[in-house]
Amino acid sequence: MSLWTWFGLKEGCASTDWPLKGDDDGQPGVLGMPRYDPAKCQPQCDACAQACVTHAISFGAPQGDAAKPEVDWGRCIVCQRCTEVCPTGAFVESTDWALGVSERRDLRQGEAAAEPAARKATGRTRRPFGRSLHIRHVDAGSCNGCESELQALNNPFYNLHRLGIFFTPSPRFADVLLVTGPVTKAMRGPLLETWEAMPVPRWVIATGTCAVSGGVSGGNYACGNGLDGVVPVDVYLPGCPPNPAALIHALLLIVGRAEQRMRGGRIER
Template identity: 40%
Template structure:
């Protein structure tokens, strides 16, 4: 917080340049090798069951992963480590696999010839993703420079942006919102709850991930995702929407 205030007083408020290279603080995918017993110890500490072991191999479900780093700590950084920014995992957000170029303001106009309209639906979140989503509209991230607009009704939207694990109380609302979207339509599951559904476990009040209720086209992992990751997802959605419009 103090660094933000220092920057504001010193440089005034500057809009951040969004790059496909991702954040400098991106910790990277989980990499390494070990015998089965060590890997089982890693899997045992995963709070969302994203770390799965099969024999001497393991897989990470990045839709569920909250990037807490407990698996790395459990293995004492000897056999598994977080690899760093230069490597991108194939299951991560597709647009993040690209690197090095700055996102230009007219990218949506070139892809769609118009703006992208999004309807946000909180299906049962803790509001962390929603706070980060709100930050996209501030002068730092300035989402509107890309031509992305949030609308009040799914009938006016190209895409439904879902946050939170789907609760039973909001399952019907999610279905009705999806049905109200005009064709062609997209759904983005934003955050570990909507993408993976394991954050709150299995209870009588929880349905789970968004794709258990409606078809999901795009996943943005994280707990919560950074505003830049959400913006990358929205811009990637333009490519998918363009393909559906053909």
């Protein structure tokens, strides 16, 4: 018996039972997305907006001294600069990791959430994929941060296959197109070719802040502002990068085995 075989038998199963049962998602104590409490904002303070490099925090039309910043978590790269410069604690650190949503507006704090009836109808159309799902991943200009988290899905702890979810090298066998990166001009064509080669029905996950909104480099001479306007998006998952638990939650949203937990920019406990 080899040493590794003996070691494996001695240690037993290393895979987590989450999300089927338990709460060991492998992310305890990990710094997550900042959280924002508008009630704590100081009048005429724009320190957070000045510090935000992706304009996730901005001010709309002037509303006098009581104007509050607007927050778009779809643009957040989790740099924590807002928590460092905020003088009143309106922005604070949290362990809440990024969450996938089916409507882009659900990532904007303060906007109305998507209609529940519309979400239920979408869920019904995905029920045939409840037992199995095949993913084709396309890197459309990512820095490879998202790819490092995607690789973790196949490690012994997360063991994505136990959930009936698999990666496939061919778009012709794929149910889901998982895209990372802001969609560079060089990758726009190959991305569209991959999308067109997939059988119908097919679903798309914008993975990471770059794919959701363009991130830090979005809108420059070489790339766009994410997937919107390129292919239809079914799940928006921000984060820089989103961790493996967030990726699993987004995938389970597609097959109707998880509930959306963020609406109007707020997490529902």
